[in-house]
Amino acid sequence: MGNRTKNRLHIPDAPFRPGDKPDFSHLDIGVAGSVERPPCNSKPMEIRDLAYNLVRVLDDDGVAHGDWNPNLNPDVLREGLRTMLLTRKYDERMFRMQRQAKMSFYLKCTGEEAVAVASTMALQPADMLFPTYRQQGAFIARGADLFQEMMCQVMNNELDPMQGKQLPIKYSSAEKGFFSISGPLTTHFPQAVGWAMAAAYKGEDDIALAWTGDGSTAEGDFHYALQFAATYRAPCILTVVNNQWAISSPQTIAGGENTTFAARGIGYGLPALRVDGNDFLAVYAATQWAAERARAGLGSTLIELYTYRVEGHSTSDDPTGYRPRNEPEFWPLGDPIERLKDHLIQLGEWSQQQHDELAQELEDYVTECWKKVDAMGNINDPEYAHIHSAALFEQVYKEMPPHLRKQRQQLGR
Amino acid sequence: MAQMNMIQALNSAQDNLLAKDPNVIIFGEDVGYFGGVFRVTAGLQEKYGKQRVFDSPISEGGIIATALGMGVNGLRPVVEIQFSDYIYPAFDQIASELAKLRYRSNGMFSAPVTIRTPCGGGIRGGQTHSQSPEAIFTHVAGLKVVMPSNPYDAKGLLIAAIEDDDPVVFFEPKRLYNGPFDGDPHQAAIGWNTHPKGEVPEDYYSLEIGKAEVVRPGNALTIVTYGTMVHVAEAAVKAAGIDAEIIDLRTLLPLDIDTIAESVNKTGRCVVVHEATRTSGFGAELSAQIQESCFWRLEAPIERVTGWDTPYPHAMEWDYFPGQQRILDAVNKTLQGG
Numbered sequence: 222m223g224n225r226t227k228n229r230l231h232i233p234d235a236p237f238r239p240g241d242k243p244d245f246s247h248l249d250i251g252v253a254g255s256v257e258r259p260p261c262n263s264k265p266m267e268i269r270d271l272a273y274n275l276v277r278v279l280d281d282d283g284v285a286h287g288d289w290n291p292n293l294n295p296d297v298l299r300e301g302l303r304t305m306l307l308t309r310k311y312d313e314r315m316f317r318m319q320r321q322a323k324m325s326f327y328l329k330c331t332g333e334e335a336v337a338v339a340s341t342m343a344l345q346p347a348d349m350l351f352p353t354y355r356q357q358g359a360f361i362a363r364g365a366d367l368f369q370e371m372m373c374q375v376m377n378n379e380l381d382p383m384q385g386k387q388l389p390i391k392y393s394s395a396e397k398g399f400f401s402i403s404g405p406l407t408t409h410f411p412q413a414v415g416w417a418m419a420a421a422y423k424g425e426d427d428i429a430l431a432w433t434g435d436g437s438t439a440e441g442d443f444h445y446a447l448q449f450a451a452t453y454r455a456p457c458i459l460t461v462v463n464n465q466w467a468i469s470s471p472q473t474i475a476g477g478e479n480t481t482f483a484a485r486g487i488g489y490g491l492p493a494l495r496v497d498g499n500d501f502l503a504v505y506a507a508t509q510w511a512a513e514r515a516r517a518g519l520g521s522t523l524i525e526l527y528t529y530r531v532e533g534h535s536t537s538d539d540p541t542g543y544r545p546r547n548e549p550e551f552w553p554l555g556d557p558i559e560r561l562k563d564h565l566i567q568l569g570e571w572s573q574q575q576h577d578e579l580a581q582e583l584e585d586y587v588t589e590c591w592k593k594v595d596a597m598g599n600i601n602d603p604e605y606a607h608i609h610s611a612a613l614f615e616q617v618y619k620e621m622p623p624h625l626r627k628q629r630q631q632l633g634r
Numbered sequence: 635m636a637q638m639n640m641i642q643a644l645n646s647a648q649d650n651l652l653a654k655d656p657n658v659i660i661f662g663e664d665v666g667y668f669g670g671v672f673r674v675t676a677g678l679q680e681k682y683g684k685q686r687v688f689d690s691p692i693s694e695g696g697i698i699a700t701a702l703g704m705g706v707n708g709l710r711p712v713v714e715i716q717f718s719d720y721i722y723p724a725f726d727q728i729a730s731e732l733a734k735l736r737y738r739s740n741g742m743f744s745a746p747v748t749i750r751t752p753c754g755g756g757i758r759g760g761q762t763h764s765q766s767p768e769a770i771f772t773h774v775a776g777l778k779v780v781m782p783s784n785p786y787d788a789k790g791l792l793i794a795a796i797e798d799d800d801p802v803v804f805f806e807p808k809r810l811y812n813g814p815f816d817g818d819p820h821q822a823a824i825g826w827n828t829h830p831k832g833e834v835p836e837d838y839y840s841l842e843i844g845k846a847e848v849v850r851p852g853n854a855l856t857i858v859t860y861g862t863m864v865h866v867a868e869a870a871v872k873a874a875g876i877d878a879e880i881i882d883l884r885t886l887l888p889l890d891i892d893t894i895a896e897s898v899n900k901t902g903r904c905v906v907v908h909e910a911t912r913t914s915g916f917g918a919e920l921s922a923q924i925q926e927s928c929f930w931r932l933e934a935p936i937e938r939v940t941g942w943d944t945p946y947p948h949a950m951e952w953d954y955f956p957g958q959q960r961i962l963d964a965v966n967k968t969l970q971g972g
Contacts, residue, residue: 349707383740393739400706401739408731411696415703422659422685422709429703441723445696452691616741617775619799622844622888 233473235544243551250497250553253277254286258506261513265492272483272493275527278502281555283563291343291506295570301342301501302565303579305334305558308358310583311367314591315375319536323599324375326389330355332531332549335501335557336462338362340430340526343508351400351413351431354390355462359432363397368590370394378597378608385609386616406437410446410459414521417457418449428456428515430508432526436467436475438482447523451489454520458511461485461523462498464530469543486523498528499554501561529554610634638834639826640811643785644674644750647792648712650838652682655710658796660687662697662714662750671716672752672811694724698749702732705745712796718753718805719765732801733776748795749803753781754862754909755941756809756819756955760948766861766910766941771803772887772919778843779887781805783864784814784831787884790841798843807861815862816869817957846890848897852879855903855968858894858920860886863907863956870958876965886916894920895927902933903968907961912940934971937964 237243256274259267278290293301312329319327330337337358341350352359357371365371373380375389383393393401400416403409413431420427433443438461450457461482465472472482486493492514496507504526511522529552533540540546565571598605614621614629621629638646651658660675666689669676679687690697694715701711715721721728728749736744755764771779780795780802782788788806795802809815813825826832850868854876857867860883871878879897883890898904904924906917917938924936939956947954 382742383738386740387738391738393742395739395742401735401743403731403738405730408699408727411699411727412703412706412731415700415705416707417703418700419704419707419709422704423707441695442699442727445693445699448691448693449696449700612740616737618778619736619744624888624891 233471233478235471235473237545237548238543239541239545241545243545243548245551245553248553251275251277253280254289256287256289258288258510261510262517262519263492265487265490268492269487272487272495273481275495275497276503276507277497277500278506279500279560279564283560283567285502285564289503289506291502291509293502293505295565295568297342298561298565299571301338302558302561302571303583304338304342304362305358305501305561306580307583307587308334308338308361309558310580310587311357311361311371314587316536318591322601323595324389325600326536327375328354328390328535329532330357332552332556333462333464333498333528334358335504335561336432336498336526336528339501339504340432340460340508343505344428344430344512347398347427348512349398349400349413349416349427349429351409351416351429352402353406353432353434354402356432357390357392360392360394360397360399363394363399365392365394365397365399367587368593372590372594376594376597376599378594380597381609384612386612407433407440407442410442411449413459414446414449414455414457417455417521418453421453421456426516428458428512430458430460432460432462434467435461435463435465435472435477435482436470438485439475447486447489447491450521451491454518456515457521458508458515459521459523461525462528463525464528466530466534466540466544468534468538481525483523483525491521491523493523493525495525495527497554498526499557499560501557502564527554607634635833636836637827637832638785639813639832640785640788640806641672641674643789643834644792644806645676645678646834646836647789647796648675648678649681651793651796652678652686654838657708657710658686658712659704659709660712661690663690663692663716665689665714670714672808674750674806675714694720695727698724698727698732698747701747702727702735702745705747706743710746710796712748712750715749715751717763718751718767719762721751721767728771728777728801728803729774733774736800737776744799745801746799747801748792749801750792751803751805752808753805754807754809755946755951756815756862758948758951761946764946766908768805768886769910769914769916769919772916776801777887778802778885779805780843780885781807781861782884783807783810783861783882784829785826785834786831787841789834790839791843791884793838794840794843797840802843805861809862810865814865817866817955819952844885844888844890846881846883846885846893848879848893849882850878850880852877853901854878855905855965856881856894856897856901857905857907857961857965858883858924859907860884861909863909866956866958867907867961870961871965873958874962874965878965889923891923891927894924898924898928899931902931903971904928904932905937905939905961905964905968907939907956909941909956911943912938913943915940934968937968939964
């Protein structure tokens with residue numbers, strides 16, 4: 222059989238495996254400021270090269286370059302820095318608490334804070350967010366109550382807004398425009414397009430923004446989203462967070478070897494941008510560009526946010542089994558918090574001392590919230606399992622049908 | 635009152651609600667300009683405009699997902715899956731997303747989506763135009779599942795489904811679109827003008843979801859059925875002169891077990907009839923619930939009459955389809971049992 226054909230399955234691999242020395246010098250990450258910013262009303266066909274380049278604003282010294290620089294007020298930059306840092310402090314605390322068996326599950330977004338925070342900050346409060354489980358930064362940017370809406374949810378305690386119905390970290394807030402997080406990724410991608418179609422139908426200016434991952438672009442839902450977005454010019458921003466890893470599968474398994482994820486948009490006639498996801502200014506500017514297009518009736522934009530998943534997939538994952546332990550240190554696009562901090566310092570709007578003070582203040586705040594939550598008990602307490610029993614049968618339907626009433630009586634709670 | 639077939643009744647239901655509620659919008663494959671391959675949305679785009687009634691890409695998963703998003707953003711979408719045989723690509727969006735959204739967000743988000751879909755056989759449609767997948771959806775917490783058997787019920791129930799704040803899968807037995815069907819393909823087809831339920835008000839009315847109807851009172855046994863088989867069962871017992879009570883479920887989920895139990899406790903004998911395949915069919919659920927409620931009053935084992943556990947065939951359609959004789963065999967067995 223092997224003698225008759227040159228065909229063999231090509232099984233894409235990761236660039237480095239445990240034991241290898243990571244070296245990302247093969248990546249073409251371009252130079253900050255080198256990609257031109259086209260007008261928002263450009264035709265998708267005229268800007269196809271943006272799907273293959275990398276929009277970067279900040280260089281390695283924290284200096285902003287080029288016409289993608291959104292020239293934000295330093296107060297906005299400090300707000301972004303604070304939100305990203307709070308997200309990281311929250312993640313660190315929750316991760317440690319999961320390791321102490323206070324909760325069943327947790328998942329960090331370390332290194333990907335800008336992807337969530339800058340995108341959210343570039344939108345209006347009435348715009349709708351369709352997050353995955355790794356955009357806790359977006360919820361914080363929308364002003365989530367860290368204690369009640371986040372920690373109590375993660376602990377499934379009596380103040381949990383979802384009353385124990387959802388796995389930890391599957392937040393939801395109608396009031397803050399943060400759509401209920403589903404388990405799998407990308408099911409929400411075409412749902413976001415539908416939300417945006419409804420906004421257009423009603424003649425409203427609100428737009429939707431959805432995030433998904435590199436791995437789950439392989440799902441049919443991803444293509445449904447692009448198809449409907451393109452057909453109906455839905456005012457929607459579709460972003461692919463390419464963090465290089467889908468649990469243990471490198472982005473090459475999702476088809477990232479010979480093209481970019483942004484380029485998926487080209488086949489649908491959508492404008493597509495590829496952006497340094499660890500660069501707060503670049504993410505902000507790209508979102509702004511796409512939002513302006515959407516509000517102008519020009520429809521959806523696909524944005525690939527190029528980043529790196531610094532930690533394991535979740536507390537149930539050990540990345541040293543499939544990649545070098547020190548690989549994150551070699552990622553060439555740095556850390557989004559450090560880069561924005563350097564930029565603010567370089568502008569003369571921030572100092573290391575202020576930064577250290579802010580870090581301490583946020584850590585104290587997280588600790589204070591945690592102490593309140595911890596005092597409410599956790600899943601190791603025998604009675605804890607039943608605190609939400611009364612809610613078990615509620616919200617299956619708007620009104621409880623007879624068969625559920627009967628089953629609730631059988632449970633006897 | 636007007637004479638309507640089921641297509642016209644379903645069209646009238648949507649016409650009424652498009653006029654009544656600006657948040658109702660309709661989309662699906664071929665439903666816009668053309669008015670649907672079965673003409674159920676004929677004329678609606680012309681009357682209400684392209685913003686409200688439009689064609690979708692051939693993407694069932696995309697249709698349900700976008701309808702969900704629209705529902706979250708205040709609309710009341712009515713979507714058509716052209717044949718229920720094509721609903722499977724959308725199953726994840728229906729079962730894991732649409733049905734669960736209210737629960738997983740503890741009521742913060744929900745989507746009042748109505749999924750219309752023609753089902754069932756008897757039209758020489760072969761394997762991919764004849765399936766009856768209703769039982770699969772009755773297994774999904776958070777959905778409502780409706781299947782009318784005549785024009786009057788179809789209109790009232792579709793209006794109720796669209797106005798329901800929970801997602802509804804609305805099955806339309808396509809063999810009944812143009813007239814009742816007694817299960818004999820060699821007889822000339824008859825129209826709904828021969829049937830009292832072909833009289834349909836042109837104005838708005840709705841029928842409560844979750845209520846079965848006794849369509850033929852009787853004392854000898856109870857036949858529990860729905861969709862096309864209501865008419866096949868009626869014809870069978872009429873021809874044989876059997877005093878059967880026939881219950882048309884109309885809604886499968888939530889199930890009106892009270893109406894069923896009242897009848898079976900009276901007759902003591904029960905035959906369950908559906909067109910779908912047998913194993914894990916909805917008849918299994920009916921049998922289980924009936925014996926839970928009526929065991930001490932049953933005089934004979936509950937019989938099931940169903941399609942065979944095969945894919946829906948083409949040339950052998952009338953061997954597959956559970957016609958009058960198969961129903962009578964089961965009825966007689968039940969009457970002789972005990």
